[in-house]
Amino acid sequence: MAILKHISSKNANYGDAEKYLTFEHDEFTMKPTLDADGRLIPRVDYRISSLNCGGEDFAVACMRSNLRYGKNQKREDVKSHHYIISFDPRDGPDNGLTVDRAQELGEKFCAEHFPGHQALVCTHPDGHSHTENIHVHIVINSLRIAEVPMLPHMDRPADRKAGCKHRCTDAAMNYLKAEVMEMCHSEGLYQIDLLNGSKERITEREYWAQKKGQAALDRANAPIAADGIAPRQTKFETDKAKLRRTIREALAAASGFDEFAALLLRHGVTVKESRGRLSYLTPDRTKPITARKLGDDFDRAAVLSVLEQNAARAAEKPAAIAEYPGSIKDRLRTKKEAKNAPNNDAVQRMVDIAAKRAEGKGRGYEKWATMHNLKQMSATLMLYQQYGFSSPDELDAAISAANTATQESLAGLKGLEAAIREKKELQRNLLGYIGTKPARDGLKAQKSEKARRAYREQHESDFIIADTAARYFREHGITKLPASKALQREIEQLTVQKNAGYNDYREKRQRAQELQTVRRNIDQILRGAPSQQKKREQER
Structure with a gap:
C-alpha cells in the first residue's frame, strides 16, 4: 500500500535537502549522524537524480531561479516542498518492486505532476522503522520556472505560470493521492484507499511522540533488564493510542450504545454525540477528542455497526463441533x-x-x-x-x-x-x-x-x-x-x-x-x- 506524505520547508539552504537524502540522519533530531572522526556517514544504498536543473547542482539552480524572479527572499516564504511516496514492504518480495524501478516511477511521477519545478528524486530501500519499505523522496523548489499545462487541481491562472509558486491545497493532495493509487494499480502493487481516510488516523506528531516515547522507555528498561528483572512495561502508548485501546475493549464487550457508554465511563472516558458525530473526553483533558482524529473505526457509523454485530452474535446459539x-x-x-x-x-x-x-x-x-x-x-x-x-x-x-x-x-x-x-x-x-x-x-x-x-x-x-x-x-x-x-x-x-x-x-x-x-x-x-x-x- 503506497502512501503519500507532504512536508513544506522554509529552509533557505537547499543543500540541506540533498544532504538529508544522501547522508545518514538521526530519526528523532533529524541531525546528520557523524562517525568517530566527526565526518558525515553516507547512506548505504540510494538512487538520486535531478530534474529541470540544467546540469547544475540542485541548490545552485534553485537559488539562481529565486534571484531571477525575486521570490523566496523572505524568511517566512516556503522555499521547497517535500513529497514522500512510501510503498508496501510486501511489494518487494511479492510484486518484484526494486529500488531502481521505484526510482523510475518517482521520476515519471515528478515529471508528470510537478512540471516546471526544479526537483530532486531520491529512492531509499528502507524507512525509519526498518520495515524494508522502499520509498521515494521528491523535493521540489516552490518556484515554478516554466509555464505548464493546466492540471486538474489547479484553480488559479497563477498555478501554471512561470515565476509563480506551487500551492499544496486539499484538492492538490487528493489529486496526487488518486494518481499514486493509479500508479500502484498499473504496476500491480499493493494499495489501500487513500481518499477515504483510515481506520486509525495517526498524525505526524503522534507518530514521532510514539517513537520518542518508546526510545525513552527502552532506555529506562535497559538497567532493569540487565539486573535480570522483567520490566513492567515494554511498549509505550500515546494518549490517543490508550484511548483507542479503551474504546475497542468497550466495543468488544458491549451490545448496545448505553452499555458502551457505561463501560467507557468506568475508565473515566465520556462519550458524547453531537450532530451525528462522536467525541471522547478523557479525565486529563478539558476538550474532547473527536472520532475523526482517532480514525474511521471510532466514528458513529462504525461504532453502531459493531454494536449491532455484537447484539446479533449474542442472540445466536453456538453450534456443536462434529467429531x-x-x-x-x-x-x-x-x-x-x-x-x-x-x-x-x-x-x-x-x-x-x-x-x-x-x-x-x-x-x-x-x-x-x-x-x-x-x-x-x-x-x-x-x-x-x-x-x-x-x-x-x-x-x-x-x-x-x-x-x-x-x-x-x-x-x-x-x-x-x-x-x-x-x-x-x-x-x-x-x-x-x-x-x-x-x-x-x-x-x-x-x-x-x-x-x-x-x-x-x-x-x-x-x-x-x-x-x-x-x-x-x-x-x-x-x-x-x-x-x-x-x-x-x-x-x-x-x-x-x-x-x-x-x-x-x-x-x-x-x-x-x-x-x-x-x-x-x-x-x-x-x-x-x-x-x-x-x-x-x-x-x-
Whole structure:
C-alpha cells in the first residue's frame, strides 16, 4: 500500500535537502549522524537524480531561479516542498518492486505532476522503522520556472505560470493521492484507499511522540533488564493510542450504545454525540477528542455497526463441533456445514517425488520432499475441511465458481479502467480548452479580419489546442462542458471503486489459485500422482 506524505520547508539552504537524502540522519533530531572522526556517514544504498536543473547542482539552480524572479527572499516564504511516496514492504518480495524501478516511477511521477519545478528524486530501500519499505523522496523548489499545462487541481491562472509558486491545497493532495493509487494499480502493487481516510488516523506528531516515547522507555528498561528483572512495561502508548485501546475493549464487550457508554465511563472516558458525530473526553483533558482524529473505526457509523454485530452474535446459539473421522478418505467425504474461507498461509503444491527421482535428484532432496509433502498434506486436508467440502466434486464446483468470480471481477475492473481513461481524456481536453480562454477572448476583441489573422498566427499553439479540444467535444457529442472540479471528483470516485475492485480481484484470484492447489494435492493424496485430467490454469 503506497502512501503519500507532504512536508513544506522554509529552509533557505537547499543543500540541506540533498544532504538529508544522501547522508545518514538521526530519526528523532533529524541531525546528520557523524562517525568517530566527526565526518558525515553516507547512506548505504540510494538512487538520486535531478530534474529541470540544467546540469547544475540542485541548490545552485534553485537559488539562481529565486534571484531571477525575486521570490523566496523572505524568511517566512516556503522555499521547497517535500513529497514522500512510501510503498508496501510486501511489494518487494511479492510484486518484484526494486529500488531502481521505484526510482523510475518517482521520476515519471515528478515529471508528470510537478512540471516546471526544479526537483530532486531520491529512492531509499528502507524507512525509519526498518520495515524494508522502499520509498521515494521528491523535493521540489516552490518556484515554478516554466509555464505548464493546466492540471486538474489547479484553480488559479497563477498555478501554471512561470515565476509563480506551487500551492499544496486539499484538492492538490487528493489529486496526487488518486494518481499514486493509479500508479500502484498499473504496476500491480499493493494499495489501500487513500481518499477515504483510515481506520486509525495517526498524525505526524503522534507518530514521532510514539517513537520518542518508546526510545525513552527502552532506555529506562535497559538497567532493569540487565539486573535480570522483567520490566513492567515494554511498549509505550500515546494518549490517543490508550484511548483507542479503551474504546475497542468497550466495543468488544458491549451490545448496545448505553452499555458502551457505561463501560467507557468506568475508565473515566465520556462519550458524547453531537450532530451525528462522536467525541471522547478523557479525565486529563478539558476538550474532547473527536472520532475523526482517532480514525474511521471510532466514528458513529462504525461504532453502531459493531454494536449491532455484537447484539446479533449474542442472540445466536453456538453450534456443536462434529467429531473428526479416522481415515483420510472418510475425512474427504464427510458432510459438514460450509464455513467461511480461513485466513491461513497459502497451501503449496506437493512434490512428485518419483518424477524428481527420475530427473536425478538425490536422497537429500527426497528427504526434504517427503517432509514437505507431509506438511502440505496436513495443510491441504485442514483447508479442505475448513472450506466445508464433502467430496472432490464439490471442490471442482468451487474451483469453477472461483474462476468465474475471478473473471467477473476482472471484467468489472477493466470496465472501471476504461471509464477512468475516458474521463481523464475528457479532463485533458477540457483543461486545455479552459487554458486557451484568454487567447480565444483576445481573438474576439480584434476588429478586422487582418488583425484576427495576425492574432491567430501570434497565438497559433493556443488555437491548435482549442481546435483539438473542440473536435474531441464534437466527436463525443458533448454540448455542455462539465465543471473541472466535478469531473475531478468523478475521477476520484472511480479511482476509489477501482481500488476496491482491484483488491477484490486479488483476493478472488488467490482463492482460485488456492483451490486449484488443493485439488492437485488431493489428487496426489488419493492416487499418488498429480492429476493431469482436471488441470485448470486461470490466467489474468
